[in-house]
Amino acid sequence: MKDDTKLAAAGRPHHRPAHPVNPPVERASTYLFPTYDDYLEGAKSITYGRLGTPTHRALEEAVTALEGGFETRLAPSGLQACNAAILAFVATGDHILMTDAAYDPTRKFCEKFLKRFGVETTFYDPLASKEEVAALMRPNTKVVFAESPGSLTFEVQDLPMLAEAAHAGGAKLVADNTWSGGYYCKPIELGADVSIQAGTKYLAGHADCLIGTITSADEQTAKKIYYALLQLGSNVSADDAYLTLRGMRTLSTRLSRHQESTEELIKFFKKRDEIDRILHPALKSCPGHAIWKRDFSGASGLFGVVMKPAPLPALKAFFNALKLFGMGFSWGGFESLCLHVRPEQYRTATEWREEGHVLRIHAGLEDIDDLKADLERAFAAMHAALK
Incomplete structure (x- = not known):
């Protein structure tokens, strides 16, 4: 079955x-x-x-x-x-x-x-x-x-x-x-x-x-x-x-939508000058990608992006401008989320060397065009804060 x-x-x-x-x-x-x-x-x-x-x-x-x-x-x-x-x-x-x-x-x-x-x-x-x-x-x-x-x-x-x-x-x-x-x-x-x-x-x-x-x-x-x-x-x-x-009962249907939206968001982030690196197992650049291809049959809606170095006021402006991406803990629900995380605080056997802010993103079930527009607005606010 x-x-x-x-x-x-x-x-x-x-x-x-x-x-x-x-x-x-x-x-x-x-x-x-x-x-x-x-x-x-x-x-x-x-x-x-x-x-x-x-x-x-x-x-x-x-x-x-x-x-x-x-x-x-x-x-x-x-x-x-x-x-x-x-x-x-x-x-x-x-x-x-x-x-x-x-x-x-x-x-x-x-x-x-x-x-x-x-x-x-x-x-x-x-x-x-x-x-x-x-x-x-x-x-x-x-x-x-x-x-x-x-x-x-x-x-x-x-x-x-x-x-x-x-x-x-x-x-x-x-x-x-x-x-x-x-x-x-x-x-x-x-x-x-x-x-x-x-x-x-x-x-x-x-x-x-x-x-x-x-x-x-x-x-x-x-x-x-x-x-x-x-x-x-x-x-x-x-x-x-x-x-x-x-x-x-709806797990597979929801996961399919989460995966589709994530793929679109990754394409969006790849075109943004503010982003230095994307953390997602389906990308060849992600550590362990070959293992993901071997052991996984798909990808969910949770991933990370590493921003190019920016001052904290600009990051605050980015988050404060978001309307659809909520800023909150947990993930996996119908709602999109974006959270500032700090991997360097939680490592002892390895060292996190990225200088830019890391965003953990969960792609929810909203329309993908609306999600992109929300991020565009947030990046615009970020640039305005840098002037």
Whole structure:
């Protein structure tokens, strides 16, 4: 079954003769068992609201089908999905090998929070070779963490190589798959043990809920993920699970539009004298482009541009003139976004040498001509501020 059909069919209720197309929102804390035998058998089914309702199960089923894994569990945010997936495999005295291009809050969780409990983290170049990764592995390395493309700078990582290196050292490969929406890349097929998404982004797709997904490749891994989430007391509202599943029904259609608009915006930026470099995996100039061509079936709507050096007042004028591109955190919704980011603040294993301001851009679903006009207006304001 192809992904578009999975997105339309997965997680739909078929347990009664007449049923709704989408599972309804089932909100509950307490579930009642009709008999004592049912109570004893409860662990095999729905038992308690925090452990999931049929609404949650429907979403988990759909994400598992999309990711091609054994089982999916939900977390209340993408960040907790990352953190719980790491916690599932480490203890005092263990070591984590993490890409230097990881999402900064995940970095902080490892290098500051987990450090308090005797867990050490080493950051590696996202473009490191097999030999370089192997040299960083230790006998106590339990997790190799990848994010492909990298946060803010969009380097594409070689997941099959990382999986081989991790497994050779007895570690798990945990991959953040948010950028692809689980549609354009399949980390588990490429050897990852765990594939994570901030479902807040493309899965939900409408900028109105927070959720994370953790998909395991096998039963043993899934049990450890479930235990970690259980001990953390993680809970996702049934409403957010419903919104995410509903969003998934249109995932491929939305991603196609995001990709088309991104291609047009890249053409636009290539013609602008203010832009020095474009950061997008589909471009030959992007680090890891050949890996992207091998492992991805498409590109989403998030990318970066490096501006030629300009004073801060000019940058402020640029942002203040934008009307359609919003200035805000997160991405993956229907709205276009533009944010000033600073990769140099978050690197330790590599060095960011670009002198110009870096803009992280998400191409939304607005008309592309209107988006270009919005950027034209912003660049005009930028030049006016330089006079």
